Amino acid sequence: MANAIRLADFRSAVFFVGAGMSAESGVPTYRGRGGVWGQYDYAEYACQRAFDRDPGKVLDFHELRRTRALACAPHAGHTALANLQAGHPALRVVTQNIDGMLQRAGVRVDAELHGSLWRLRCATHGVREDAATGSFATRHCERCGAALRPDIIWFEDAVDERVFAHAGDLIGDCALFVSVGTSGVVYPAANFIPLARRAGAYMVEINPEATEASAMFDRCIAEPAGTALATHFR
The missing domain is CATH 3.40.50.1220 (TPP-binding domain)
Known part of the structure; x- marks a missing residue:
């Protein structure tokens, strides 16, 4: 050209x-037409309060997001x-x-x-890569056993x-x-x-x-x- x-x-x-x-x-956008947060309530799936309340539910949701991303080329x-x-x-x-x-x-x-869907972090021991599949390799810190949260800037995060x-x-x-x-x-x-x-x-x-x-x-x-x-x- x-x-x-x-x-x-x-x-x-x-x-x-x-x-x-x-x-x-x-890959769905976040706020646009058909966006993720038009279908889901972030307060249930994408803030620290939600994770503290039910880490399994939040991690299930993010595994779904990972699987959907992998289905796209x-x-x-x-x-x-x-x-x-x-x-x-x-x-x-x-x-x-x-x-x-x-x-x-x-x-x-x-x-x-x-941040990234392909990393998790422990509040005490920091970030670990987790890039293999839609499912997380582990949901708990191998050093202290604490639940790992996605290494993403969620709503209400700094x-x-x-x-x-x-x-x-x-x-x-x-x-x-x-x-x-x-x-x-x-x-x-x-x-x-x-x-x-x-x-x-x-x-x-x-x-x-x-x-x-x-x-x-x-x-x-x-x-x-x-x-x-x-x-x-x-």
């Missing part, structure tokens, strides 16, 4: 990936992003998604703002300040900022869009529909990520 964006023209780039990227693979946009990153080591990826679709496509993710700080450092220093499939209204993650604008990055939005943040971008590509990432970047 004649007006394709050449990553080599920028000293650094951050692709900021949201739920719309995974939705193209069939990365799409052409995931593959295109992995290929772009392989050719441009300065391309960094920050995601709001917890489903692991990017990693399954071979994308190196630099910051997972909201964000992981170290992860957000790292993402902020990357975005605040990037020359190209590409928002992919994000509405720009979920805070505090949405604060990274004006941060990139203030830092002077060239701003590109990929979303089939305009968002509340579209006015902050220099170029808006009104296409699905599976099409846009494969055709507008090189």
